[in-house]
Amino acid sequence: MNGRMYKYLAAVAVVTACVLLYVGKRVAWFEDMMFPTWLSILVCVLIAASMFWILLRTIKGKPAERRTVFLYVGIAVSLPLLMTISVHVPISTEGQLLFDGMKRIQPGSKVLVSFDYDPPSAPELQPMAEAFMRYCFERDIKVIIIGLWPQGPQQANLALAKLLAEPAISAKNLVYGVDYVNLGFQSGNEFVIQRMGSDFKSMFPADYRGTPYDSLPLVGNVRNFSGIDYSFNLSAGYPGTREWVLIGVDRFGLVMGAGNTAVQTTGMYPYVRSGQLKGILGGMSGAAEIEELTERLGKGAKFMVAQSFGHMVMIVFIVIGNVAYFLHERKKKKA
């Protein structure tokens, strides 16, 4: 078969797949496709067996191709979503610390939530944002939203839209400007925090809709961080938790908890130990923790099975690679 033919075939396959998917969705083929337990176990056994086969091949000196690894990661992450396994998420000390801090917030307090992330990190941080704000709304804690990333306030809006539609919260008839407010984005990175330390209004003359600062009852009498009782930072990099700690906490005495993408969480541990941060949530497992702690399971908890599978596949591949290394590559290098 020549290359051209191959391309046409691929295009036809893609189009067919699309049509099938579309029709399938329309006539609801895919509803209730969740695996029964026996199928879940069978799938796991099959994956394990095929990885054992890869191990054997690798030992024989034929390492798996890149795309094979890709395929396994894809399978490990998508199939578990169909399995009906529920798991218990281990709670870390840092997560517990954060929740203990949240429990101390009194009803009516003003909480500053800074959304410093963009859509790519949303899978990790959005569940945290939702869990945290749900906790606040349920306890009549007022939420002030800002963003140091331009996409942050928009992520906040997504979370707000979802939360306000929930029956328990919509029953409370929360009012924009009184119970929560979204002040929008300001550029200037850490300088924004610095400036907020002396004057919120000069940094956010109006909210993201253009309403003047003073006509928002919630923030009207908040001059600077001393009007804030607690703050929560959702961060995916720079500017983010580090800047908030260095300026907001150390300079202006803010009380702060944080939710971070897993990548940058490790670097924040010194701040947790020193008490500059009152607890931290790291990545998807952090999101699952806060959901478990606030007793409202959401996406974080739902993904934990798939996350576990992903980690397992990763570890097994590293082990296979190292087996090959000790059996073959090392000898080759010595020779």
Place this chain on the structure above:
Amino acid sequence: MKQRCRNRIRTVSLLLIICQAVVSSATSVFAQSFPVTDSTIASAHVEAQVYPVPPDAAPAPPLSVTAGDTPDDAGGSLTIRWDASADETRGKVKYYRIFRAPNVGGRPGEFEPLGELPAGTTQYSDGKIATRKGFWEQVLHSTDSAAYFYKVAAVNDSAVNGTVYWQAQSESEVVGPVRSSAQWFNFQRINVLVGLLLLCAFIVYYIERAKAGKPIFIRKIAGLEAVDEAVGRATEMGRKIFYIPGSQDMDQVQTLAGITILGRVAEMAAVYDARLEVPVSRSLVMVTCREVVKEAYARAGRPDSFNEKQVHYITDDQFGYAAAIDGMVVRERPATIFMMGLFYAEALILAETGNFVGAIQIAGTAEPSQLPFFVAACDYTLIGEELFAASAYLSREPRQLGSLKGQDIGKGVVLAAIIIGILLETLGVYHFAQLFKVIGY
């Protein structure tokens, strides 16, 4: 008390200042309570008139109320302190309510409630003070224009489920008038000032020393010792050397460090007559790298061997850049790959490919999240600060060597402080650590 100390401090010598600040910062650790604001308690619905207040419900008033300027700030804030009501321990105080009145000819005007604070609090900062406006007025006047009177009331109520049926409060004496003012120096931060001045002094001292020609020793850095061998290997095998100066722009210190190291590698490559190729991801970086490599070839006495095409721009896009280098590495199978600078997610793609073709890889970055990939997939890795030290190490530029040495002395002080501090604390002396306490506004 702190205020009085501070007034005295201003008149005595610097030494005393330091001692005093140490003591005051040490004591303030214990004195500081949770930051207090005006909205800690939600205002509940009060229906006080409808239900009679039970006898005995009124708590004793708070005692020894004082009001004064909040120290070490820019003005616009007054601090009110009081001793807890005697009935607080008996559970008869639900919260404290603060009242303020403007100064009307030396007498208090009408009192207005400012805020409510939960039982257990003994201080409140009033940040809603009328401040001066206008540039010069603020420069010339330290004190704010308006003075105020304060009183504090202990409040007991019947709050159950948010509905209040009765409420009883007893007020303290009125204090005032007090006026807030701005200070010219934040004494709480004197430890930071001293530390910073020390560190800067070390750095400047050693820079001057190095400029004066005093030799400065820098330890061996394994990755850099291997540069010779790695370049030589490329010549032997007749294959290329790739040098990747990070994926970020010139505004990053790490990129600058990477380019400095490139200068040395290029010089060596010129000496050994190895073929060097530098694919870059920013146009500014390309311009700088060309200059650097050209100069290096000239230094090595082989200006003719330099070809501008050795340094070429690929794309600004992170993954586009990684994919392009990926392809080049697989095709050309370089003997040696250097990766020095600031890398993000592309680091692992680059390191893996180089490892795959069996090149000797020497990498360096100060980005902690990418270091694991380099450590695992490269033969030598410069970790964090080593990257910066490398540029000093290779360039032997006195100013860089000097500031590196100054930093090291700073590190030495830190290490000594840690040892001494831990020993003292373990023995039960707790004041040393307070020297390093940083106090916010």
Place this chain on the structure above:
Amino acid sequence: MHHIALWVAAFLTLGIISFLYRDNAWYKICESVFVGISAGYWFVSYFWDNLYGKLWLGVFPRDPAQQPDYILLIGGALGVMMLLRLIPKIGWLSRWPLAFIVGATAGLNLIIYFASNVMVQVEDTIRPLFGANYSSSAYDIVGNIVVAVGTFAALIYFFFSKEHKGAFGGAAKVGIFVLMVTFGASFGYTVMSRISLLLGRIDFLMGDWLGVIK
């Protein structure tokens, strides 16, 4: 509309994923769309939030009670100078705002990094390992010793002006071990992060788009 939207999003998502098989036209189109859209989005965000929301409204406030803040105009002037880079003849003027940015960053960083990352971290490292006044379980004691010794040794590894020999070299060796454990933890968390992001997309494809999972 929502239906079309989901298909657009799915088309773009799959386009990027198709890169895993190999570089292809579908991927390149998606990539170009990404570059164009994101540049446009940032551009507009900065315009409305800063130039309009901050500079314009600051100098010409809508609310007559608010004092115009003319000091913002200096920032505006610096910003315009930045644009002068486009005119080669007076492009050198763009160094002024650059000098301002570098100076401001240096000044602020100097002080905040020193205060928070040196002073506070040293303060916190100084803790009693064990002692009468300290509620210590074996867990805490071991932990404190690990943190104290680990921080100390790893700092010694970053010491450059002294040869790593003898006891000093031994400490540096311990330091490198501590750093390796740190990097291992970092690696573990990076993996976690990446898999989470992938999960997010799979969830979109299987949940929002196809409706297989709820």
Place this chain on the structure above:
Amino acid sequence: MRREIPLLITGIVGIVLVVAYFIPHFPFNRMADWSADWFSIVAAFAIWLGALNLFRLSIENVVKRKPGWGYAVVIIVCFLISAGVGFIEGRDFRNPGSASDWIYNYVYTPLSSTMFAILAFFVASASYRAFRARNLDATLLLLAAFFVMLGRVPIGDMLVGFLPEHWRLSDLSTWVMNFPNTAGQRAILIGIALGIVSSSLRIILGIERSHLGGD
């Protein structure tokens, strides 16, 4: 003059911001604020430069019919659409229901998210092919990584369910994160902070001037 004035600006701004940390009195307390304001305004102008640069490069590609110029057309069109729509919709362009919001949710979000999501695949293949316990250092790194990867998700505790409570993988990973990891990160923090102090000092004193272009 072309070099001296920028050096002077850098030095003065830097010193003022350091000094302002210690002086709460006007005007020093406001100087940091003013710089913050100016900084964010300059940043907003700088994005014009970036956008214009992208535009110029793309148009150049189209005009010269360089390979792949079609993609440059896509870039230009998409840029114009998203910027144009945003300008027309005004300050409220982010409100739910606006066209910009639609673009954000259904074009920008999937693209940017997927760009990062596919890194999961690359991490896997890179780990498989390159992560070798080639020496003690790398072995330690891998072990720590395993503990953390297993301990932070439920499967870790399931695998070692036979162990007594508080001795399972999740506790071990919590321990690794809270103690050795904290120690290592703290040393890196302190080291980098000292490095930043020294390079900031060099910049303020005018010793380091590479940001102003070569001499």
